[in-house]
Structures are given as C-alpha cells and as structure tokens.
C-alpha cells in the first residue's frame with residue numbers, strides 16, 4: 001500500500017499481511033465444488049462450531065451469503081422485513097428482487113435497530129390474499145449504515161421471538177459480527193441459538209482478502225450449496241482463500257478492540273468540529289457524521305484527498321471513516337489534523 005495514503009473508506013481495503021500470505025501459500029487444497037478442499041472444509045467447520053450451528057458454506061462475498069440465504073428462506077412474491085438501513089435492502093444492487101423475486105418492508109430507527117414491536121407493525125396479515133406473505137426477518141449486527149452500531153443480543157433475541165411466533169425465518173447479516181462480539185463481550189455460540197442463518201464476512205475488519213461464510217442447519221446449507229453453484233459462486237482451489245480466513249480468525253479478532261478505541265477517539269474529535277451537525281454513535285470501528293446544511297461533503301472529501309486521506313460518502317449527506325489494521329494512531333492523527341484544518 002502507498003505509505004502516504006491513509007485509507008479510511010472501508011475496512012475492506014486492508015491488504016493481507018505477510019504472515020497471512022504465508023498461511024495462504026502453505027494451505028492444502030482440493031476442489032471445493034467437488035467438496036474435497038480440506039482448508040475450506042476446516043474453515044466452515046471452525047465457524048459452524050464456534051457459532052453452534054450445524055454447517056457452513058464458504059462464498060466469495062457477503063453479498064452472496066446474504067442473497068443465497070434469502071433465496072433459501074423465501075419464494076418469489078414473499079415479503080422480507082428488515083431495517084430501513086439494512087445492507088441487503090440498500091447496497092446489494094436490488095439483489096432481493098433480482099435473485100429471489102421478493103419485496104421488502106422496512107422500518108426501525110436511524111441506527112439500524114429494528115425492535116420486535118416495530119417489526120410487528122410490518123407484518124402482513126397472513127389470511128389476506130391481497131398481501132404478500134411475510135416470510136423472513138433480516139437483522140444486521142453491526143449496522144453499517146447505522147454507524148457500526150451494535151444491536152445487542154437481547155434485542156436480537158426479542159426480534160427472534162417475534163419471528164418464531166409468526167413462523168418466519170430469521171437471518172443475521174453478520175458482516176461485522178466479530179466487531180459486535182468484541183465490543184459487547186458476547187458469545188458466538190449464543191448467536192447460533194437465536195438465528196436460523198448467519199452470514200459472516202472475513203474480508204472486512206478481520207482482514208482476509210476475500211470470503212464470507214454462511215452458517216445454518218445441514219439441510220439449509222445443502223440447499224444453499226445448490227444456489228451458490230447456480231450463481232457461479234463455486235470456487236475450486238478455494239482453500240488458499242479459506243486459509244486467509246482461518247488465519248484471520250486466529251490472529252485478528254482480539255485486535256478489533258484497537259480499531260474500536262481509535263474510532264471512539266476520532267468520534268470525540270469529530271463531535272467538536274464546528275461544521276459537523278450530527279454524529280452516529282461510534283460503538284465499533286466506524287465514525288459516521290453529517291455536515292451542517294449548506295456544506296458540500298464533496299468539498300471536504302477533496303480537501304482530505306489532497307492530503308492523501310480518503311473517507312467515503314455514504315449518501316449525499318453522511319460521511320464515513322472506518323478504522324482497520326492498515327490505519328493506526330499516526331493515520332488517525334493525520335485525519336484529525338486535516339479535519340480541523342478544513343476552512344468552510
């Protein structure tokens with residue numbers, strides 16, 4: 001990576017470390033589409049065991065694990081309930097309609113939280129032929145568009161109770177679930193008891209170059225495997241990639257706490273900037289903030305870019321800085337100084 005560039009756009013920009021690359025190169029591999037890549041099987045087993053679920057399926061991306069899961073849970077014409085900020089709804093290219101032919105009913109707050117009471121309001125009457133049958137609830141922890149917010153196991157359990165009561169599937173987009181586990185001191189195994197399916201990303205804060213794992217029951221994953229094939233997501237010597245995921249699980253989980261500390265420090269700085277109007281709670285590794293009305297976020301991005309610092313615009317209003325292992329104290333200091341120096 002260009003040493004002068006401080007890239008806060010996303011935790012997906014991390015490059016594999018030397019040690020991770022060595023682990024990848026040394027991985028025993030087979031043909032995962034034929035079901036005999038030992039390193040892929042090991043990664044799937046490690047995560048399934050950790051979350052107390054029966055099976056796992058290694059996929060190229062978090063979008064694919066989410067999309068496959070929705071496809072298994074639903075039939076065309078069904079309805080999915082999720083937060084208005086959910087990644088599956090906002091950032092997967094209309095995939096729910098394209099891949100599953102479902103429609104979505106959204107609600108909840110501005111931090112990615114959707115309570116059981118709020119979900120109840122979105123439930124369609126099952127005995128009314130005019131309504132699309134509600135089939136699935138999707139939660140997201142942490143919430144990306146919510147600001148890296150942790151949702152908390154108690155709230156997720158309550159939403160799961162609602163889903164069970166109405167015989168709905170319950171999927172977790174856990175792209176950054178390890179950030180939530182570290183921040184809230186929660187147990188992975190508790191999550192396996194709450195959800196029917198969980199998607200975990202290895203290529204975000206955990207720092208692997210590629211890959212997500214979908215977890216669920218044996219039957220669910222057998223169906224998911226068929227859909228992965230249909231979508232073209234079956235990879236052959238994928239063990240080289242899975243090895244990076246195993247390395248990340250062994251070496252990069254605890255260090256997420258460092259990203260969280262840096263995000264809290266950055267958020268404190270941002271909260272004192274005169275041109276910042278709103279800031280989301282920096283529960284984990286993200287800082288999302290909005291500029292005062294009349295200011296153009298593109299001007300701030302250009303000011304930062306000129307100094308080799310990159311942030312991302314989430315939409316025309318909200319800017320995002322994400323902490324990860326390629327940005328340390330030095331990069332955070334540079335960002336804070338550059339933010340302070342912006343003349344509006």
Ligand SMILES: Cc1ncc(COP(=O)(O)O)c(C=O)c1O
Pocket residue numbers: 060061062063064066087088140142143144173175176201203212
């Ligand atoms: C919450 C959430 N879910 C899913 C995804 C999709 O992951 P991928 O980029 O691997 O498709 C992302 C990506 O940023 C995300 O933030």
